[in-house]
Amino acid sequence: MPSRSDITYFGAGPALLPTDVLEEAAGALLNYNATGLGVAEHSHRSALAAGIINQAKADLASCLDIPDDYEILFMQGGGTGQFSTSVYNFAGAWVARKYKEIFGDVQGDPTDHPELLNQLKQAVDDELKIDYLVTGGWSQKASVEGERLLGSKHINIAADARKTNGGKFGIIPDESTWKLSENAALVYFCDNETVDGVEFPTFPKSLEPGPDGKGPIVVADMSSNILTRKIPVRNFSAIFFGAQKNLGMTGITVVVIKKSFLPPTISQPSPTLMRYLGLPVPPIIFQYETAAKNNSLYNTLSIFDVYVAGQVLKKLLRIYPNKVEGQQAVTDKKARLIYDAIEAFPEIYKIIPNKAVRSRMNICFRVTKGDDIDAAEKAFLEEATAQGLTGLKGHRSLGGIRASNYNSVPLEGAEKLATFIRGFATS
Template sequence: MPSSLSRSEITYWGAGPALLPTDVLEEAAKALLNYNGTGLGIAEHSHRSALATDIINQAKADLAACLDIPDDYEVLFMQGGGTGEFSAAVYNFVGAWVVRKYKEIFGDVQGDAADHPELLEKLKQAVENELKVDYLVTGGWSQKASAEAERLLGSKHVNVAADARKANNGKFGIIPDEGSWNLSKDAAFVYYCDNETVDGVEFPGFPKSLEPGPDGKGPIVVADMSSNILTRKIPVKNFSAIFFGAQKNLGMTGITVVVLKKSFLPPSLSQPPVALLRTLGLPVPPIIFQYETIAKNNSLYNTLSIFDVYVAGQVLKKMLRTYPNKVEGQQAVTEQKAELIYGAVEAFPEVYRVIPDKTARSRVNVCFRVTKGGNVDASEKAFLEQATAQGLTGLKGHRSLGGIRASNYNSVPLEGAEKLANFIRAFATS
């Protein structure tokens, strides 16, 4: 890539860390040196200060406004990334399952569980025979999430309710028909990754089989939305938890957001005592991954990066300024950009091949192969070199999949998508 290219000449398509709005970065640069005339940069202020609390509360309020998050949900800022949440979801929702099962078995019986050996034995048997966590495996990230659950709980307690590879010749690229899903009767939760960044697979909407019934009750659903959060309107009330790393559409690497139903927090529900978990042979969560602890401390149990929260907050404020209809406005632009890119690729079937099936292809991670001339490796190398020379960077596919991947995140402007679509067409006809 020519070293003389300026930021304005680059359209970055990397999968993450992703492009940030230039005006947000410019304001953040000023805040790093002197925040609001305090003489200190924002990264130098105490996370215990009133200033930090205000930044957190503003970001929470603006996220709730953008996504229409109901009042009976809490927003947590955590660390550890989406990968950390693979573990945190297991710890917290298995703990919640144990509490529910404990109440069912012990009822109004008072005192320590060890004082009632017959009831405790019933609880142990329930854990042994009934505890399940369900996973819909549709790509690399959901596969890693299910593997982490197996590592923590053992394979007996992990139910892969659907595996796309079994219905697609050993490869990801589809979402199995819901009629084939083998969901558990009373799972501690059902996990799915709404958008698989590596494989370019996205759920077209909330799964029908996971929707709550007329009474409002349904499966406990946990979703990873790390790469497509803030790209479309979502039915938040259908989820018990949504988590996402900030570094795709929200901000910078360093914070992870959890949108959690408050019914999983005190006073509605507390996590089981550590001694009980040990007695039951279940893993004890690190306190930093315990939602109850993070919520109680307004995300400040440990030293949170306030600068990262500030940047996320500025991105949210920009969205609210730009789109009066909030995330729906962004959704329209995201889909327009995706249509431009897919349209260009599909116009030349002899040159390009979209990797995932059309029924499951992602709007935000467009994955395709370049087959021009029959030599895929040489064609893709030429495609990437020529794209880079034109300022279209970050297009190389994930190392596990290869090919081309255009990550159509919110900060990529419509003009950038038009530029990429024009290049795709020009390369095909050159």
């Protein structure tokens, strides 16, 4: 029976957590701060819980240099839940802006002004669009959910990698080919595709704000590469990510959103108006303004999960004085070690995505040693497991091998995997 120290886990998620954080959390689960109760047993309404939330928010803001005009929310439902939540909230924000444009200073019940109301409905029918950049399985699922909620007429697939890559993912289409809407309620992209091993190398030029600070409303899913590199937060209207890759445990989802999309700057339209316009009304727990007004405590939040995330953030800040940039240097070094080992044997291994967009986080490749790929990959996995290198099997939809290079995988673990890759190729 292997011990924890014998294993280097490369699974795509839930991911490895630092052992010292887990040891600290185990004690807190039994007796937090000598209160006689574990952290999971304290009321989420208590000052203790609020303190854990506020400290985690402050440390995340410090790690990522999040500006003061952004809010941090802890929600539930994972990244998949945000496929719906972002549609609900940003479609509502689009309607609120269009309402103000059409109604101006007109006060009172909008039904008292049928001409203006009909003008608004026509604008929604003709102009409301959500743009998706489809570069892998997760962005594809996000676009399907958007269509399910709003209908196909409101969904614009601005780019689809499969159309220029033989029906498969593995590239990011050139920005010159993107067909972005003029005034989209949001432009969604998945910054790192966990299944397909594709990562945006940098923030897309065509989505950058202009000199006046204005630009597209950009929402990104960073579930699998958050806290692994410095990001231009101001280029985004919202960023969301599940905690279970680089931040903590399954159970909480973080949203970093520009405050201009929250009250008092803007509020969601009334349910009555949304129903009249033929648009869905979000569940109250999926309203960003509800979460913001209640410091993420409208419903019972798992304070233990926030606590664990907070401990991970404290460790990152403690180890790297330059915060996420320090982690980025280590992440990039680990990725280079693994990719260099694979590339050294082109007759044995084949990296799946195009080199220009290879993910640093999810390294996807096939083992082509011999005539039987399935047998070769089975042998690779069995021998890797025997050496304590686990979680390397590729996603069921893609097959092959996938090494997930999350923050808690130590440099020594990446070195061990690289050595194994080289040794397997020459055995």
